[in-house]
Amino acid sequence: MELNAILIGVSSYSEKLEKSMNELEQLAFANEIKVSNRMVQLLNSPSNYGYFRKGKLDELNNYLNNHDEVNIVIADDELSSSIIRNIKKSIDRKDIMVMDRTTLILDIFEKRAQTKEAINQVKIAKYQYQLTHLVSVNENYDQQRGSSALHNKGAGEKQINLDRNEINKRISILKKDIEQHKKVVQEKQKQRDENGLFKVALVGYTNAGKSTIMNNLVQEDKQVFEKDMLFATLDTSTRNVYLKNNRSILLSDTVGFIDKLPHNLVVSFNSTLKEALDADLILYVVDFSDENFQNHIQVTNDTLEEIGLKEEVKQLYIYNKIDNIDKPIPSVRKDNIVYMSARNEIGIQLIKDVIYEELFSCMKRTKLLIPYSKSNHYDYLNKTCNIVEVENTNDGYLISVDLLDKEIEYFKEYISI
Numbered sequence: 001m002e003l004n005a006i007l008i009g010v011s012s013y014s015e016k017l018e019k020s021m022n023e024l025e026q027l028a029f030a031n032e033i034k035v036s037n038r039m040v041q042l043l044n045s046p047s048n049y050g051y052f053r054k055g056k057l058d059e060l061n062n063y064l065n066n067h068d069e070v071n072i073v074i075a076d077d078e079l080s081s082s083i084i085r086n087i088k089k090s091i092d093r094k095d096i097m098v099m100d101r102t103t104l105i106l107d108i109f110e111k112r113a114q115t116k117e118a119i120n121q122v123k124i125a126k127y128q129y130q131l132t133h134l135v136s137v138n139e140n141y142d143q144q145r146g147s148s149a150l151h152n153k154g155a156g157e158k159q160i161n162l163d164r165n166e167i168n169k170r171i172s173i174l175k176k177d178i179e180q181h182k183k184v185v186q187e188k189q190k191q192r193d194e195n196g197l198f199k200v201a202l203v204g205y206t207n208a209g210k211s212t213i214m215n216n217l218v219q220e221d222k223q224v225f226e227k228d229m230l231f232a233t234l235d236t237s238t239r240n241v242y243l244k245n246n247r248s249i250l251l252s253d254t255v256g257f258i259d260k261l262p263h264n265l266v267v268s269f270n271s272t273l274k275e276a277l278d279a280d281l282i283l284y285v286v287d288f289s290d291e292n293f294q295n296h297i298q299v300t301n302d303t304l305e306e307i308g309l310k311e312e313v314k315q316l317y318i319y320n321k322i323d324n325i326d327k328p329i330p331s332v333r334k335d336n337i338v339y340m341s342a343r344n345e346i347g348i349q350l351i352k353d354v355i356y357e358e359l360f361s362c363m364k365r366t367k368l369l370i371p372y373s374k375s376n377h378y379d380y381l382n383k384t385c386n387i388v389e390v391e392n393t394n395d396g397y398l399i400s401v402d403l404l405d406k407e408i409e410y411f412k413e414y415i416s417i
Contacts (some may be wrong), residue, residue, distance in 0.1 A: 009076035050086035204285035206256030245386035289324035
């Protein structure tokens with residue numbers, strides 16, 4: 001069955017409401033739902049009566065009665081079970097589905113999740129959402145039992161408790177599964193840490209261009225999926241990126257954020273989002289062509305703060321999609337902002353140079369005398385560092401090389417004065 005929706009939204013600010021409704025329409029598109037119309041009302045907050053006030057609800061009902069092709073109502077906020085119930089009561093047509101923004105996002109995540117971990121994370125978020133809406137499922141339980149409900153008071157409540165216990169059991173099983181997977185991931189991360197590579201994380205609003213940037217930085221056979229669509233990818237991907245002077249880093253592409261992102265999803269994806277927390281450098285990718293980009297930055301910052309981002313982590317802003325901007329760009333780089341167009345490959349080398357500068361500018365020119373019997377050390381330095389000068393002596397390789405403090409500590413026994 002083709003889903004055809006009317007979008008409904010409320011806010012006290014018409015401009016803010018329009019932007020949010022535009023995003024809701026994009027979310028509907030990402031969930032393969034056709035949008036036929038919108039209906040909005042200027043309110044400080046959703047009405048408990050039924051999201052809209054009565055007059056507007058009557059208008060919604062009239063619209064649905066005259067448009068048989070529309071079969072779903074999507075609200076731009078998370079709705080309580082009572083508001084969902086009141087909206088349905090106000091609509092004559094009983095075939096109409098009522099969906100809120102949270103359910104829409106959860107459905108998108110469910111469709112896009114690829115790895116077992118991501119699938120389990122979405123399931124947990126959906127179960128947690130169901131826990132808060134059990135009343136709407138069981139609200140008429142006692143009435144359906146008729147007069148016998150008088151002799152079995154609270155049967156509906158008992159059923160809700162049974163459902164709640166079952167859902168909590170499923171959540172517990174999924175969390176244990178995720179914990180098991182987390183141990184495997186942590187072991188892999190431990191191995192990466194032992195390799196000594198810096199970690200860089202791409203974060204930002206959904207569809208800001210993170211995956212396109214990543215694909216421009218990695219080797220062609222290591223590219224990730226990308227598409228001009230909200231939440232095109234959910235799973236964190238980590239790839240090697242090779243910089244100048246034989247240096248390389250690990251780059252992670254994290255799940256995108258969005259305004260009104262369900263809290264349960266943030267909690268469920270916490271382990272995935274930890275990629276950002278564990279990074280040595282965070283690249284905030286911003287769609288600079290979006291007039292609402294400042295709000296997108298705020299949403300990203302709020303979400304990262306919610307998962308516990310440390311202030312001391314180095315941060316750099318990547319203002320992407322400058323090819324869609326009519327006004328002049330101030331410069332290719334200004335302070336902690338880099339302007340680029342990933343689609344047109346403008347600024348890609350600059351990004352690499354900036355990453356190198358941020359992470360490797362503290363290197364020190366060091367002289368090492370590596371014995372010939374330790375040629376494996378020389379081979380390692382030759383592959384991963386910038387050897388400026390090398391001399392074959394009677395005692396071994398006398399080299400001048402640029403090293404980080406941790407590398408100097410590791411090779412300290414070979415330091416030559």
